[in-house]
Amino acid sequence: MLDATSSYDPMAPRIPVADRTGHRTVPETTRRTDRIPGTRYGNRPTMKDVAARAGVGLKTVSRVVNGEPGVTPETERRVQEAIEALGFRRNDSARVLRKGRTASIGLVLEDLADPFYGPLSRAVEEVARAHGALLINGSSAEDADREQELVLALCARRVDGLVVIPAGDDHRYLAPEIKAGVATVFVDRPAGHIDVDVVVSDNFGGARDGVRHLIAHGHRRIGFIGDMPRIHTAAERLRGYRTAMEDAGITVADSWMSLGVTDPERVRRAAEEMLSGPDPVTAIFTGNNRVTVTVIRVLAGHARRVALVGFDDIELADLLQPGVTVVAQDAAALGRTAAERLFRQLDGTLLAPERIELPTRLITRGSGELPPAD
Amino acid sequence: MLDATSSYDPMAPRIPVADRTGHRTVPETTRRTDRIPGTRYGNRPTMKDVAARAGVGLKTVSRVVNGEPGVTPETERRVQEAIEALGFRRNDSARVLRKGRTASIGLVLEDLADPFYGPLSRAVEEVARAHGALLINGSSAEDADREQELVLALCARRVDGLVVIPAGDDHRYLAPEIKAGVATVFVDRPAGHIDVDVVVSDNFGGARDGVRHLIAHGHRRIGFIGDMPRIHTAAERLRGYRTAMEDAGITVADSWMSLGVTDPERVRRAAEEMLSGPDPVTAIFTGNNRVTVTVIRVLAGHARRVALVGFDDIELADLLQPGVTVVAQDAAALGRTAAERLFRQLDGTLLAPERIELPTRLITRGSGELPPAD
DNA sequence: TAGAGCCTGGACAACGTTGTCAGGCTCGGG
DNA sequence: CCCGAGCCTGACAACGTTGTCCAGGCTCTA
Numbered sequence: 001m002l003d004a005t006s007s008y009d010p011m012a013p014r015i016p017v018a019d020r021t022g023h024r025t026v027p028e029t030t031r032r033t034d035r036i037p038g039t040r041y042g043n044r045p046t047m048k049d050v051a052a053r054a055g056v057g058l059k060t061v062s063r064v065v066n067g068e069p070g071v072t073p074e075t076e077r078r079v080q081e082a083i084e085a086l087g088f089r090r091n092d093s094a095r096v097l098r099k100g101r102t103a104s105i106g107l108v109l110e111d112l113a114d115p116f117y118g119p120l121s122r123a124v125e126e127v128a129r130a131h132g133a134l135l136i137n138g139s140s141a142e143d144a145d146r147e148q149e150l151v152l153a154l155c156a157r158r159v160d161g162l163v164v165i166p167a168g169d170d171h172r173y174l175a176p177e178i179k180a181g182v183a184t185v186f187v188d189r190p191a192g193h194i195d196v197d198v199v200v201s202d203n204f205g206g207a208r209d210g211v212r213h214l215i216a217h218g219h220r221r222i223g224f225i226g227d228m229p230r231i232h233t234a235a236e237r238l239r240g241y242r243t244a245m246e247d248a249g250i251t252v253a254d255s256w257m258s259l260g261v262t263d264p265e266r267v268r269r270a271a272e273e274m275l276s277g278p279d280p281v282t283a284i285f286t287g288n289n290r291v292t293v294t295v296i297r298v299l300a301g302h303a304r305r306v307a308l309v310g311f312d313d314i315e316l317a318d319l320l321q322p323g324v325t326v327v328a329q330d331a332a333a334l335g336r337t338a339a340e341r342l343f344r345q346l347d348g349t350l351l352a353p354e355r356i357e358l359p360t361r362l363i364t365r366g367s368g369e370l371p372p373a374d
Numbered sequence: 375m376l377d378a379t380s381s382y383d384p385m386a387p388r389i390p391v392a393d394r395t396g397h398r399t400v401p402e403t404t405r406r407t408d409r410i411p412g413t414r415y416g417n418r419p420t421m422k423d424v425a426a427r428a429g430v431g432l433k434t435v436s437r438v439v440n441g442e443p444g445v446t447p448e449t450e451r452r453v454q455e456a457i458e459a460l461g462f463r464r465n466d467s468a469r470v471l472r473k474g475r476t477a478s479i480g481l482v483l484e485d486l487a488d489p490f491y492g493p494l495s496r497a498v499e500e501v502a503r504a505h506g507a508l509l510i511n512g513s514s515a516e517d518a519d520r521e522q523e524l525v526l527a528l529c530a531r532r533v534d535g536l537v538v539i540p541a542g543d544d545h546r547y548l549a550p551e552i553k554a555g556v557a558t559v560f561v562d563r564p565a566g567h568i569d570v571d572v573v574v575s576d577n578f579g580g581a582r583d584g585v586r587h588l589i590a591h592g593h594r595r596i597g598f599i600g601d602m603p604r605i606h607t608a609a610e611r612l613r614g615y616r617t618a619m620e621d622a623g624i625t626v627a628d629s630w631m632s633l634g635v636t637d638p639e640r641v642r643r644a645a646e647e648m649l650s651g652p653d654p655v656t657a658i659f660t661g662n663n664r665v666t667v668t669v670i671r672v673l674a675g676h677a678r679r680v681a682l683v684g685f686d687d688i689e690l691a692d693l694l695q696p697g698v699t700v701v702a703q704d705a706a707a708l709g710r711t712a713a714e715r716l717f718r719q720l721d722g723t724l725l726a727p728e729r730i731e732l733p734t735r736l737i738t739r740g741s742g743e744l745p746p747a748d
Numbered sequence: 749t750a751g752a753g754c755c756t757g758g759a760c761a762a763c764g765t766t767g768t769c770a771g772g773c774t775c776g777g778g
Numbered sequence: 779c780c781c782g783a784g785c786c787t788g789a790c791a792a793c794g795t796t797g798t799c800c801a802g803g804c805t806c807t808a
Contacts, residue, residue, distance in 0.1 A: 060788070332487075
């Protein structure tokens with residue numbers, strides 16, 4: 001189409017060629033002067049084109065397109081026909097500019113490919129759909145800078161609201177946006193230094209209960225492998241672990257805890273060390289789904305039977321030998337709750353920011369009920 | 375927070391109250407006349423506001439915001455300061471309107487919560503990000519009408535391109551959009567009645583090889599459980615199954631094949647019937663990840679050992695007893711390939727639409743190598 | 749010191765849509 | 779036959795940004 005040889009780089013500041021090469025700037029004007037009646041070269045027909053073709057006024061087309069009353073059936077028919085003929089579709093960008101609302105919300109999460117976030121994202125989408133809004137999402141890859149970049153890009157698009165699973169821990173950069181009217185809800189992890197709605201799972205209680213479960217089955221040397229401690233959920237789950245251990249009067253050895261990135265390599269090493277050290281653990285509590293999966297693999301290669309409770313449910317957990325006992329959180333409920341709250345903010349029916357905590361559920365399947373094997 | 379009590383329904387045609395109630399329309403004019411110097415009530419500051427505060431012209435602010443050359447450091451500093459002070463953020467809607475490109479692409483898929491689509495979506499997002507574009511996605515829920523609705527909504531937003539995993543089989547409705555310049559790539563399944571780029575897995579070959587594998591291990595009575603036959607991938611995989619059977623000189627009994635929705639209930643019933651009928655199968659080939667998971671559950675409750683090969687890899691498949699043999703497709707590669715092709719369309723470096731087929735890979739883990747147990 | 753040329757800054761129109769408002773038409777009653 | 783009421787319709791401005799173009803001030807050279 002028009003200008004088809006230029007490379008795609010829509011957001012780049014358009015620096016005139018002259019400034020880079022010293023040569024004269026080529027006049028790359030998109031010639032829009034010479035039109036074919038009823039349409040334009042390489043461009044989409046607009047309401048103006050439709051109006052011209054139907055022989056009516058611009059506003060009449062607008063009325064038809066938006067189903068507003070006050071148009072004769074005959075006129076409407078003519079307009080509809082012109083719309084069909086030209087393949088007109090309303091430009092929502094222009095509409096947004098005029099109306100102020102974009103009917104879209106943004107979702108920033110860590111990684112769409114993570115099985116925990118898929119259902120969460122879908123739940124948010126469903127709620128958005130019910131309110132006539134589209135969902136724009138972005139993955140922060142657990143990087144605070146990228147999170148901020150994404151969030152601000154979404155604000156520049158003027159999304160009506162934001163659902164954020166934060167990677168960073170300082171969100172003061174969002175304050176002006178919120179003040180300007182962008183509805184905002186944080187999910188899964190709380191926001192840093194700003195006062196917004198937050199929807200989280202009971203990470204502390206869930207982890208504590210999971211570890212208690214292991215203790216109740218006779219374990220005392222219990223390991224904890226989790227995500228980086230700067231991630232709130234990881235810290236909370238660790239706290240739950242510590243509390244359960246403390247409540248049981250167990251002194252936790254440093255070698256029983258391992259926090260860090262959750263790539264299989266590190267987790268594998270951490271698990272091996274816990275299992276083979278001078279004070280080997282008889283059970284492991286894993287801090288999230290990725291860790292759990294890796295630890296299951298490690299344990300599968302071990303002779304000694306080691307008990308396991310994992311945070312987050314995982315598919316097929318019931319079919320392994322033994323079944324994997326987990327502390328499950330409801331990802332879809334997190335997403336749904338957050339999105340509903342978001343739209344209540346947009347409705348104006350919501351008052352002060354609140355923190356909502358959803359319960360977790362211990363699902364026993366066998367791995368958490370193994371007795372200690374010393 | 376202007377107009378904060380109105381309910382959120384941004385896309386609804388604004389029908390004057392009088393037309394529904396017979397009462398007079400309340401003049402809901404958003405009074406924008408009385409301003410505070412430097413900002414507006416309940417609205418975001420614009421470049422105009424920034425310009426006023428910095429004491430420069432509108433275009434100068436634009437230049438600073440976009441990093442264009444030709445602004446003195448001193449002027450730039452003043453502008454930057456005003457931007458900070460007012461919390462200005464460029465309105466990309468207006469920018470889009472002016473520039474014609476939105477720097478966003480749309481992805482329509484079946485269900486974001488499906489573990490197959492998460493990685494695909496993420497891969498598309500990464501490519502988009504590398505090109506400075508955001509990703510808007512929507513789930514069609516395997517409903518052709520909803521697919522069309524979503525696609526057209528995305529077109530109305532003027533996304534620069536579309537990656538579509540189609541639910542329907544007639545996409546003529548997209549023709550005007552494509553002609554108008556919307557780059558389009560179909561993934562996972564081909565498009566109906568339009569000529570566009572398509573990126574698919576070798577569903578036929580993969581299924582055929584999977585079934586051959588079972589045949590090679592001595593099976594002759596092999597069942598096939600798949601998705602609805604109107605879904606292209608399902609049909610292709612069935613064709614692969616039929617071909618493999620035919621090539622081996624095996625006559626397929628009707629009772630060995632079951633196609634339909636992939637909810638656990640139906641799949642479970644289908645599996646049970648195949649296993650208990652007058653001519654029970656000794657092996658099952660499953661048509662996608664959801665089916666495979668359900669069938670694994672069914673087989674786990676059966677005494678007789680039944681061989682299984684599934685289409686799509688599934689997490690933890692290696693840890694089950696026996697490990698699950700699968701025909702794996704690379705979801706991320708599908709997404710990446712499609713997105714890259716999309717941006718090559720936008721670059722203008724792409725010519726005729728093409729069909730790209732990515733290979734599948736048979737991963738043997740045990741379940742497919744079980745001998746027939748009659 | 750004057751003239752040429754460059755650099756910076758700003759006025760203005762345009763992008764496509766929607767809200768406002770006024771004009772023209774028809775119809776019924778006086 | 780005239781007038782007011784009510785319904786359709788269309789002209790116009792505005793939304794916030796960017797591209798074009800011009801003016802004024804500066805530097806540099808002859």
